[in-house]
Amino acid sequence: MASAQxxxxxxxxxxxxxxxxxxxxxxxxxxxxxxxxxxLTADEITQxxxxxxxxxSPSTVYRILExxxxxxxxxxxxxxxAAAVYHLAGTVHGHLVCEQCGATVxxxxxxxxxxxxxxxxxxGFVLDRHHVALSGICVVCRAASSPNPAT
Amino acid sequence: MASAQxxxxxxxxxxxxxxxxxxxxxxxxxxxxxxxxxxLTADEITQxxxxxxxxxSPSTVYRILExxxxxxxxxxxxxxxAAAVYHLAGTVHGHLVCEQCGATVxxxxxxxxxxxxxxxxxxGFVLDRHHVALSGICVVCRAASSPNPAT
DNA sequence: TTAGATGCAAAGACTTTGCGCACTT
DNA sequence: AAGTGCGCAAAGTCTTTGCATCTAA
Numbered sequence: 001m002a003s004a005q006x007x008x009x010x011x012x013x014x015x016x017x018x019x020x021x022x023x024x025x026x027x028x029x030x031x032x033x034x035x036x037x038x039x040l041t042a043d044e045i046t047q048x049x050x051x052x053x054x055x056x057s058p059s060t061v062y063r064i065l066e067x068x069x070x071x072x073x074x075x076x077x078x079x080x081x082a083a084a085v086y087h088l089a090g091t092v093h094g095h096l097v098c099e100q101c102g103a104t105v106x107x108x109x110x111x112x113x114x115x116x117x118x119x120x121x122x123x124g125f126v127l128d129r130h131h132v133a134l135s136g137i138c139v140v141c142r143a144a145s146s147p148n149p150a151t
Numbered sequence: 152m153a154s155a156q157x158x159x160x161x162x163x164x165x166x167x168x169x170x171x172x173x174x175x176x177x178x179x180x181x182x183x184x185x186x187x188x189x190x191l192t193a194d195e196i197t198q199x200x201x202x203x204x205x206x207x208s209p210s211t212v213y214r215i216l217e218x219x220x221x222x223x224x225x226x227x228x229x230x231x232x233a234a235a236v237y238h239l240a241g242t243v244h245g246h247l248v249c250e251q252c253g254a255t256v257x258x259x260x261x262x263x264x265x266x267x268x269x270x271x272x273x274x275g276f277v278l279d280r281h282h283v284a285l286s287g288i289c290v291v292c293r294a295a296s297s298p299n300p301a302t
Numbered sequence: 303t304t305a306g307a308t309g310c311a312a313a314g315a316c317t318t319t320g321c322g323c324a325c326t327t
Numbered sequence: 328a329a330g331t332g333c334g335c336a337a338a339g340t341c342t343t344t345g346c347a348t349c350t351a352a
Contacts, residue, residue, distance in 0.1 A: 171331080171332090172331060172332065174333080207333085210334075215332095
């Protein structure tokens, strides 16, 4: 398990390796991504970055996220109609999104192993397990909303 | 397998049953959804509707789609960053979306049966199989882009 | 020095909403 | 006749882009 510091260095190293420049804004975005264990929207990232460097604009954050993703540092996923979420590429996982309460649960990528193999053999489709977002009803809402489960 | 006509009648019947009115625009949207075997975006639906009734506005189409969905007539899914797609609730299926070429493949819901059971027992999460959209690389792009698969 | 990165603001894509008139029932 | 549904246009989200300026290397 990599430390926050080594993660940070690794990110900056990749940026330099791509002949890109290391800027204050990029350091901030990297910090925020590393410190947050969970997925963040671009807006959340922007707000946290601005907590330390108020002058960083949303458009810059989008540009940095795009660059980081191109460098394989982060990945994003679309969890329904709302904004996309971003997280470090290292933490590969899928998402369960509750259609009722909007809660999201992160689940290990290995839960998709079987499905992944099945899709590959049936359709030749290689599943991107970073990017999986599944809709449904979570335990809580299920208990609350269906006292008598439909026949 | 229901005929187009019976599908159409069924839809109008549900609309009436909900004390909603049957209008020209609703008939057109129903026709388009029935005639198209595949998923359509709101914009595609609007264009096809306007092919016959040019005065129907996009906002009306959105309102009708919302109503139809509330009545269980159709379902929608989000296939990545682009617009949502809609289709009749009868044709339950999941989607494979290619990250490179954008192609989407519809696959039967039963492909998710195993995964669905597994998620239910592990997380108490009831998967909505209408709404599944998986990202990855399709056969074509895979063949084209990776002559030598990475180690 | 100098080309990439940024801030600001405007534009874009998709969707929702307000308002007064038309059409369904 | 009564009230839902509609067209039009404006507003709302989320994201991208243009441009002049600033800054990392």
